[in-house]
Amino acid sequence: MLSYTDSVMGSAQSKPEFITVLGDKQVGIGKEISLSCETNTEGLKVTWEKDGEKLICVQDKHIMKQDGTKCSLKILNADERDEGNYTIKLKNKLGTDSCSAMVLVELKEWRTVQWKQNAMVDSLKEFKMDNDQVRELNFLLFGPVGAGKSSVINTIKAVFEGRYCVICPVAAQSTKSNTKTYEKYSIRREGVIPLVFYDTMGVEKQESAGVRTDDIINALKGHITEDYAFNPILQILEGNPQYRMNPSLCDRIHCLVNVVRADKIALMDEEYINKMKKVREAARTMGILQVVFMTDVDLACPLIKDSLRYIYRSRKIKENMQKCSNLLGVPVNCIFPVKNYHEETDLNEDTNCLMLDALKRIIPSAQEYVVKCSTNTT
Incomplete structure (x- = not known):
């Protein structure tokens, strides 16, 4: 039987669920993209995907972190190739869960309109x-x-x-x-x-x-x-x-x-x-x-x-x-x-x-x- 201390400290795993989910982002060229969420339990296997494919961490470009129940992804110096649908997937022996967010990258304006x-x-x-x-x-x-x-x-x-x-x-x-x-x-x-x-x-x-x-x-x-x-x-x-x-x-x-x-x-x-x-x-x-x-x-x-x-x-x-x-x-x-x-x-x-x-x-x-x-x- 789990002790009261074990339950409070979160050492016992639960089926993965999100307490907070990823939020859609809209950034300009060269800015930083920051995606974060919080889970209900620790010790999860976490993977990130972009447009349905596994996201490979590139040095000086992607920073993936998992700190207890908090998970985050930072994308530095955003460019148009970073636009897409990002998904975080959680997994342990009790189950899986996932959530997604859309990242939109504003390009430099290539044609102007007189908004008058x-x-x-x-x-x-x-x-x-x-x-x-x-x-x-x-x-x-x-x-x-x-x-x-x-x-x-x-x-x-x-x-x-x-x-x-x-x-x-x-x-x-x-x-x-x-x-x-x-x-x-x-x-x-x-x-x-x-x-x-x-x-x-x-x-x-x-x-x-x-x-x-x-x-x-x-x-x-x-x-x-x-x-x-x-x-x-x-x-x-x-x-x-x-x-x-x-x-x-x-x-x-x-x-x-x-x-x-x-x-x-x-x-x-x-x-x-x-x-x-x-x-x-x-x-x-x-x-x-x-x-x-x-x-x-x-x-x-x-x-x-x-x-x-x-x-x-x-x-x-x-x-x-x-x-x-x-x-x-x-x-x-x-x-x-x-x-x-x-x-x-x-x-x-x-x-x-x-x-x-x-x-x-x-x-x-x-x-x-x-x-x-x-x-x-x-």
């Missing part, structure tokens, strides 16, 4: 076309079902019009496309701003489902008129009342906006990628500006879930931008992480600023394309 909504709105609402042939810039949104194409348009309209309103119907994730026709949306802010966004049916995996790549290419060329009903089986052909035979520069698309979800990039099926690449190749042949709006960034990285201002300090976002570039062949500097309104009913300045920043960066290049095309036709 009014200044950016004022700048963009003064935008004027400097071409007599073309009165407005045409942007076409293209991407998988549920990627957020329609939500991008709703968000842009909300930013400029000062209120959120579902103008463009939105599809639920993992469903058929809610957009059936070729829809045109103009932007208003104390008058009409010369920016037009075209919404399209979503891309689906099956060859006979979703928007046809041939139809998107025809839309890029200006052959398709507004309100055309997409047919997943048959592409639009000459002779169709909504096929424009001789499109002008005003009718053509001036910027192709590929829309993908930041939290689903690694899971994109090859069928989606191949269809998007076919459209991208056609756009490149025509010299059309191509960009990517990477949506749902708040779902892709915990670091920015509470504050979008960490967007260009996030390792996860940076990695996903690079993956997106590799998959679609679009340069990283043409990829813009954004957040759409989907659950919120009130507007958020940081959400607005992120979208405005993307528009501010792509509008000059789209206008340059118009100028180039105008010069070539004169």
Whole structure:
């Protein structure tokens, strides 16, 4: 039988349990990461893991300590490779227990955003076309079902019009496309701003489902008129009342906006990628500006879930931008992480600023394309 002294002094082991658990950490580059917890008993076998693999202690980098019932891990001079999920596992002959914590490492900011909504709105609402042939810039949104194409348009309209309103119907994730026709949306802010966004049916995996790549290419060329009903089986052909035979520069698309979800990039099926690449190749042949709006960034990285201002300090976002570039062949500097309104009913300045920043960066290049095309036709 255990003596009273043995029980009080903790020399008798119990099944391992945590009295305190690891806490999530968020640190900057070069800082120290400190993880600690307390157990209910001594003499435990303790192991640490990072992202499911045993953590090997590196001299002058990791300091693991076990002092009675207290366990700790220090990681010195943090860098982006230290980000991940850390788990401590306890074991003795009576059982096991474990707990985990997420460590996020803020990178040095690699792209800046002007977090001043009014200044950016004022700048963009003064935008004027400097071409007599073309009165407005045409942007076409293209991407998988549920990627957020329609939500991008709703968000842009909300930013400029000062209120959120579902103008463009939105599809639920993992469903058929809610957009059936070729829809045109103009932007208003104390008058009409010369920016037009075209919404399209979503891309689906099956060859006979979703928007046809041939139809998107025809839309890029200006052959398709507004309100055309997409047919997943048959592409639009000459002779169709909504096929424009001789499109002008005003009718053509001036910027192709590929829309993908930041939290689903690694899971994109090859069928989606191949269809998007076919459209991208056609756009490149025509010299059309191509960009990517990477949506749902708040779902892709915990670091920015509470504050979008960490967007260009996030390792996860940076990695996903690079993956997106590799998959679609679009340069990283043409990829813009954004957040759409989907659950919120009130507007958020940081959400607005992120979208405005993307528009501010792509509008000059789209206008340059118009100028180039105008010069070539004169």
